[in-house]
Amino acid sequence: xxxxVCLKQxxxxxxxxxxxxxxxxxxxNGIKWIVSPYDLYxxxxxxxxxxxxxxxxxxxxxxxxxxxxxxxxxTALAMGADEGxxxxxxxxxxxxxxxxxxxxxxxxxxxAKSENGARLILTGRSSGDYNQSSVAQMLAEYLEIPHxxxxxxxxxxxxxxxVERDIEGGAKEVIQLxxxxxxxxxKGLNSPRxxxxxxxxxxxxxxIKEIDFTILGVSAEDFKVKYSNFTLPPDKPAARLxxxxxxxxxxxxxxxxxxxxxxx
Amino acid sequence: xxxxxxxxxxxxxxxxxxxQELLQKGAKSGHKVFALLLGSSSTAAPECAHHGAKVVLxxxxxxxxxxxxxxxxxxLDAACETSNPSVILAATSxxxxxxxxxxAAKKNLGLVSDGIAxxxxxxxxxxxxxxxxxxxFAQASFENSQIKIVLMRPNQxxxxxxxxSLTAEVTDLQVPQLDLSTIVKEVVKxxxxxxxxxxxxxxxxxxxxxxxxxxxxxxNELASVLGATVGATRxxxxxxxxxxxxxxxxxxxxxxxxxxxxxxxxxxIQHLAGMSxxxxxxxxxxxxxxPIFQKATYGIVGDLxxxxxxxxxxxRKILKA
Ligand SMILES: Cc1cc2nc3c(=O)[nH]c(=O)nc-3n(C[C@H](O)[C@H](O)[C@H](O)COP(=O)(O)OP(=O)(O)OC[C@H]3O[C@@H](n4cnc5c(N)ncnc54)[C@H](O)[C@@H]3O)c2cc1C
Numbered sequence: 001x002x003x004x005v006c007l008k009q010x011x012x013x014x015x016x017x018x019x020x021x022x023x024x025x026x027x028x029n030g031i032k033w034i035v036s037p038y039d040l041y042x043x044x045x046x047x048x049x050x051x052x053x054x055x056x057x058x059x060x061x062x063x064x065x066x067x068x069x070x071x072x073x074x075t076a077l078a079m080g081a082d083e084g085x086x087x088x089x090x091x092x093x094x095x096x097x098x099x100x101x102x103x104x105x106x107x108x109x110x111x112a113k114s115e116n117g118a119r120l121i122l123t124g125r126s127s128g129d130y131n132q133s134s135v136a137q138m139l140a141e142y143l144e145i146p147h148x149x150x151x152x153x154x155x156x157x158x159x160x161x162x163v164e165r166d167i168e169g170g171a172k173e174v175i176q177l178x179x180x181x182x183x184x185x186x187k188g189l190n191s192p193r194x195x196x197x198x199x200x201x202x203x204x205x206x207x208i209k210e211i212d213f214t215i216l217g218v219s220a221e222d223f224k225v226k227y228s229n230f231t232l233p234p235d236k237p238a239a240r241l242x243x244x245x246x247x248x249x250x251x252x253x254x255x256x257x258x259x260x261x262x263x264x
Numbered sequence: 265x266x267x268x269x270x271x272x273x274x275x276x277x278x279x280x281x282x283x284q285e286l287l288q289k290g291a292k293s294g295h296k297v298f299a300l301l302l303g304s305s306s307t308a309a310p311e312c313a314h315h316g317a318k319v320v321l322x323x324x325x326x327x328x329x330x331x332x333x334x335x336x337x338x339x340l341d342a343a344c345e346t347s348n349p350s351v352i353l354a355a356t357s358x359x360x361x362x363x364x365x366x367x368a369a370k371k372n373l374g375l376v377s378d379g380i381a382x383x384x385x386x387x388x389x390x391x392x393x394x395x396x397x398x399x400x401f402a403q404a405s406f407e408n409s410q411i412k413i414v415l416m417r418p419n420q421x422x423x424x425x426x427x428x429s430l431t432a433e434v435t436d437l438q439v440p441q442l443d444l445s446t447i448v449k450e451v452v453k454x455x456x457x458x459x460x461x462x463x464x465x466x467x468x469x470x471x472x473x474x475x476x477x478x479x480x481x482x483x484n485e486l487a488s489v490l491g492a493t494v495g496a497t498r499x500x501x502x503x504x505x506x507x508x509x510x511x512x513x514x515x516x517x518x519x520x521x522x523x524x525x526x527x528x529x530x531x532x533i534q535h536l537a538g539m540s541x542x543x544x545x546x547x548x549x550x551x552x553x554x555p556i557f558q559k560a561t562y563g564i565v566g567d568l569x570x571x572x573x574x575x576x577x578x579x580r581k582i583l584k585a
Pocket of ligand 1: 013037471474496498499512513514515517527528529530531532533534538548551554566567568
């Protein structure tokens with residue numbers, strides 16, 4: 001059985017973002033890159049399913065520029081994934097192009113409809129950069145299989161999965177999906193393991209297959225969303241501190257909230 | 265003039281504020297607004313009209329009372345056939361975020377999610393959205409897309425008074441029967457019946473400064489006086505004091521209330537990522553050098569165990585008066 005995990009490399013969560021002169025992208029200099037946090041739950045879940053289903057292979061795929069994006073695959077391989085696939089592409093892709101490229105890659109590895117194709121495809125519920133929360137659903141459409149997003153519990157059986165999807169107010173939808181399917185993972189699903197030193201040594205020996213983006217048949221018309229006019233958040237003055245003893249502090253605070261900020 | 269389709273959602277039978285925002289935005293931009301109400305939410309059709317819809321599309325099948333990705337996809341397809349929109353608007357709700365990317369792929373359309381500002385002018389559609397967890401902003405525009413799909417965060421657009429003299433034509437859609445691969449077995453209710461964090465107008469949030477789970481009752485008391493929703497940092501979620509559905513931040517929820525009161529929260533960058541879009545931020549922390557004071561509008565340096573109960577009392581007094 002094959003499980004595919006689609007992941008993305010994003011700037012570390014505490015990286016400072018600077019903007020390029022053309023205002024159409026960020027300045028990549030000095031950025032530390034990590035695997036997007038929600039993708040870690042997808043990698044962990046795939047490895048857990050393999051542990052209880054012998055004969056399973058976990059493939060990790062990313063689309064990004066070489067050599068940088070390979071680092072994200074190595075992180076996943078060091079956690080325990082079996083094989084990596086790098087879709088080498090220099091320019092940033094939008095969500096639709098990414099989903100098309102991933103679908104084409106998965107199809108070239110047996111697709112999602114055949115016996116030796118994908119049983120389950122996992123990815124994080126959103127990425128730490130463009131936060132479109134789109135690739136899982138788009139990929140499912142292009143592979144013509146069902147999907148479920150924002151999953152914090154998953155019970156695997158060979159023909160179907162029973163999942164819990166987090167919705168508003170802490171409520172959960174309990175959903176049964178026929179396999180193969182695409183699932184996007186939320187926090188709470190599991191606790192992603194760290195990549196151990198022996199894991200990292202082993203990862204270096206694992207295969208990373210490289211696919212050139214241009215052969216995947218993703219066309220210029222598949223580009224749907226353009227980003228421009230990047231700006232940094234305006235500088236805010238530090239908080240106005242309210243002094244005095246506690247009774248006077250709270251009465252002043254409530255007063256400014258009502259009369260000045262007008263939020264009550 | 266173009267047609268705009270607004271995916272509307274209700275809570276307890278009433279149109280959500282986020283849907284009101286989008287209907288009014290569409291109407292103000294001079295386009296013809298179609299509202300889509302699925303399942304039992306169809307009773308909110310008159311409300312849609314009051315907020316600017318000229319046509320309300322309903323699909324009353326009980327199978328649509330509950331979100332199902334396959335059934336909603338079919339209903340949305342039918343709604344588009346009928347309304348022939350150039351723009352579709354929806355809020356970033358759990359249903360819309362699940363549904364629209366799949367629809368976009370199916371119909372070869374562009375989609376922008378997580379918008380905080382929206383320009384609809386003639387044929388032009390521009391969306392401002394935060395990128396990199398709010399560390400920068402960009403303007404998104406569409407290419408190669410016959411219909412432009414925009415998902416907006418709640419509480420970003422103004423809502424004027426509803427005009428109860430307005431009416432709309434109501435059309436019931438025919439949605440095909442499907443052989444489903446996705447079955448929603450049940451919906452397990454959450455602990456809170458309050459507005460979700462992502463829709464809340466006032467949020468009171470607590471961090472590790474509370475020392476232990478039981479002390480969160482101080483925060484719950486403030487929340488009930490203010491009608492607020494309670495949020496938390498990852499530190500206290502990881503401690504197991506509260507559920508993950510309450511986490512605000514980069515690996516939790518992104519919120520944009522009018523008022524965010526942060527109590528015993530240091531203001532780590534991953535927490536700020538989820539709440540820096542709040543209009544007014546109040547910080548209560550006993551460490552004057554806590555980074556949260558750099559982001560807050562107002563601050564009280566003090567011990568939360570004495571400030572918080574006093575603040576709750578003060579609000580109670582003022583709000584009763
Ligand atoms: C990949 C990644 C993702 C993350 N995602 C998130 C996320 O989504 N959300 C999130 O919140 N964090 C997230 N974090 C964690 C984040 O970095 C911080 O660790 C966390 O936000 C700290 O929570 P805190 O403010 O409750 O705790 P602390 O940082 O420990 O702060 C507690 C504060 O309480 C104050 N305090 C203590 N006692 C009192 C008192 N008696 N009265 C008043 N004040 C008091 C202290 O001065 C201190 O400022 C993430 C981290 C990583 C690496």
